Amino acid sequence: xxxxxxxxxLAIICGGGSLPLAVAEFVAGxxxxxxxxxxxxxxxxxxxxxxTHHWVYVGQIGKFQRHARAAGCRDVxxxxxxxxxxxxxxxxxxxxxxxxxxxxxxMRGGDNHLLSTMGRILEQDGFRLLGAHEVAPEILVPQGTLxxxxxxxxxxxxxxxxxxxxxxxxxxxxxxxVVVAGRHVLAVEAAEGTDGMLDRVAALRAxxxxxxxxGSGVLVKAPKRGQDLRFDMPSIGPRxxxxxxxxxxxxxxxxxxxxxxxxxxxxxxxxxxxxxFVIGIADGKVA
Amino acid sequence: xxxxxxxxxLAIICGGGSLPLAVAEFVAGxxxxxxxxxxxxxxxxxxxxxxTHHWVYVGQIGKFQRHARAAGCRDVxxxxxxxxxxxxxxxxxxxxxxxxxxxxxxMRGGDNHLLSTMGRILEQDGFRLLGAHEVAPEILVPQGTLxxxxxxxxxxxxxxxxxxxxxxxxxxxxxxxVVVAGRHVLAVEAAEGTDGMLDRVAALRAxxxxxxxxGSGVLVKAPKRGQDLRFDMPSIGPRxxxxxxxxxxxxxxxxxxxxxxxxxxxxxxxxxxxxxFVIGIADGKVA
Numbered sequence: 001x002x003x004x005x006x007x008x009x010l011a012i013i014c015g016g017g018s019l020p021l022a023v024a025e026f027v028a029g030x031x032x033x034x035x036x037x038x039x040x041x042x043x044x045x046x047x048x049x050x051x052t053h054h055w056v057y058v059g060q061i062g063k064f065q066r067h068a069r070a071a072g073c074r075d076v077x078x079x080x081x082x083x084x085x086x087x088x089x090x091x092x093x094x095x096x097x098x099x100x101x102x103x104x105x106x107m108r109g110g111d112n113h114l115l116s117t118m119g120r121i122l123e124q125d126g127f128r129l130l131g132a133h134e135v136a137p138e139i140l141v142p143q144g145t146l147x148x149x150x151x152x153x154x155x156x157x158x159x160x161x162x163x164x165x166x167x168x169x170x171x172x173x174x175x176x177x178v179v180v181a182g183r184h185v186l187a188v189e190a191a192e193g194t195d196g197m198l199d200r201v202a203a204l205r206a207x208x209x210x211x212x213x214x215g216s217g218v219l220v221k222a223p224k225r226g227q228d229l230r231f232d233m234p235s236i237g238p239r240x241x242x243x244x245x246x247x248x249x250x251x252x253x254x255x256x257x258x259x260x261x262x263x264x265x266x267x268x269x270x271x272x273x274x275x276x277f278v279i280g281i282a283d284g285k286v287a
Numbered sequence: 288x289x290x291x292x293x294x295x296x297l298a299i300i301c302g303g304g305s306l307p308l309a310v311a312e313f314v315a316g317x318x319x320x321x322x323x324x325x326x327x328x329x330x331x332x333x334x335x336x337x338x339t340h341h342w343v344y345v346g347q348i349g350k351f352q353r354h355a356r357a358a359g360c361r362d363v364x365x366x367x368x369x370x371x372x373x374x375x376x377x378x379x380x381x382x383x384x385x386x387x388x389x390x391x392x393x394m395r396g397g398d399n400h401l402l403s404t405m406g407r408i409l410e411q412d413g414f415r416l417l418g419a420h421e422v423a424p425e426i427l428v429p430q431g432t433l434x435x436x437x438x439x440x441x442x443x444x445x446x447x448x449x450x451x452x453x454x455x456x457x458x459x460x461x462x463x464x465v466v467v468a469g470r471h472v473l474a475v476e477a478a479e480g481t482d483g484m485l486d487r488v489a490a491l492r493a494x495x496x497x498x499x500x501x502g503s504g505v506l507v508k509a510p511k512r513g514q515d516l517r518f519d520m521p522s523i524g525p526r527x528x529x530x531x532x533x534x535x536x537x538x539x540x541x542x543x544x545x546x547x548x549x550x551x552x553x554x555x556x557x558x559x560x561x562x563x564f565v566i567g568i569a570d571g572k573v574a
Contacts (some may be wrong), residue, residue: 169456
């Protein structure tokens with residue numbers, strides 16, 4: 001791919017989980033060099049030594065920019081989990097400090113604004129921010145079911161209600177996920193994240209507060225309207241399936257082409273073992 | 288009050304908490320006799336011996352109707368907390384069994400439908416269902432602040448956003464409450480209830496996942512659109528204030544005239560001790 005080579009190497013800022021290395025491998029496999037920037041406090045445990053890499057603290061925007069420019073990177077991708085850092089983990093360098101005011105201003109508006117503020121800072125300095133799915137479309141959930149189990153008609157009703165709810169709540173920059181069972185919204189995700197929400201459903205089941213029978217109910221995830229998918233995309237992985245099993249649900253529905261799947265083989269194996277369905281829905285409509 | 292006497296005694300079906308006895312006292316204090324029906328598994332611990340009373344299981348609709356008719360009651364009020372009973376706590380009598388199919392059908396649509404189905408059954412049998420606030424308006428939150436603390440301008444912004452969110456989510460028969468801090472929705476209530484949601488916010492704070500400083504953020508509660516206030520009204524009490532303190536929030540905002548307050552003196556004392564504001568907002572708008 002000569003076009004890719006003309007674009008120069010790709011800088012990948014790496015949060016936690018397996019996705020950053022998966023993206024690096026897909027991109028490198030296509031012949032485009034990558035330079036990784038694993039973030040302290042998030043990316044520990046990854047095998048970054050296979051690639052050129054530089055560890056950075058969240059606030060070391062200057063260090064990142066120096067290394068990225070020296071390597072000839074103009075394109076930047078951010079990928080992986082990033083719990084909002086405690087102020088002690090930020091370690092801002094001089095460039096980072098000059099950004100603090102704007103970043104704090106962005107934080108008031110929720111995660112979307114925080115991340116897009118940081119993105120704007122990089123773009124003003126001449127970088128181009130891409131979504132991980134643009135450089136490695138292999139990580140996206142396709143349309144249709146990923147594992148053997150299929151959603152029932154009842155599940156499809158729950159999926160439709162969940163998508164309607166997420167659509168209605170979308171202007172509020174709140175969570176991207178709900179649990180629906182028997183046409184009843186059991187849980188809505190906000191700051192606790194999807195895993196936290198699934199744990200709550202498991203606890204509600206254990207205390208008998210959920211009427212819907214074991215093995216019914218669906219986790220529905222969708223991007224927020226206007227969400228900048230370059231920073232924050234709905235994602236699922238093997239851990240999501242574990243949460244579904246603990247919560248006693250029937251399956252997972254996400255928006256095809258707008259959802260990232262981490263470790264797809266392990267996810268499908270776990271789903272098949274637990275007889276959980278995993279479905280990519282076409283653009284907000286039930287397939 | 289001769290009108291009240293013409294209406295005959297009032298049947299009060301009593302769930303948990305202090306509200307059923309408070310309502311009974313307000314109604315009896317106005318000269319109208321009351322007959323209480325405390326529910327096993329919910330109302331234990333109340334001092335019902337001061338009034339004529341008959342303990343019932345949730346499913347003993349026949350027993351309830353016999354005693355209520357024998358006492359000359361046509362008007363019925365349901366008040367107090369009622370966690371969805373486990374099937375073993377229902378103890379249906381014959382009349383209860385005939386209602387089971389319709390009640391189960393109602394359950395699929397969420398709490399609203401469950402309660403309104405039970406209400407329709409009583410009304411078809413000649414009873415008249417009233418809201419507790421109709422017979423004892425003293426239990427409603429009035430407009431304005433209840434305790435000494437006042438919401439700041441920042442709090443008022445959070446309240447407005449919370450009411451907007453609840454309005455948008457209202458068609459889905461989901462929770463009636465959110466926590467908003469710094470114009471960011473931190474938590475949305477569904478099946479876990481308000482206390483469960485406040486515990487979650489406390490845990491998120493403890494783990495450093497909430498940016499908003501301690502002592503900021505608001506619990507906002509509002510009735511669902513079209514909610515039948517005779518069965519299920521947003522309510523607050525001293526325990527809500529305890530939850531607010533644990534969650535590190537600034538205060539509580541509810542809709543004046545559509546929210547019940549349990550033990551108002553204890554609530555105000557607890558709020559003043561913790562410097563928490565408690566405000567009744569006029570009809571969905573920030574006062």
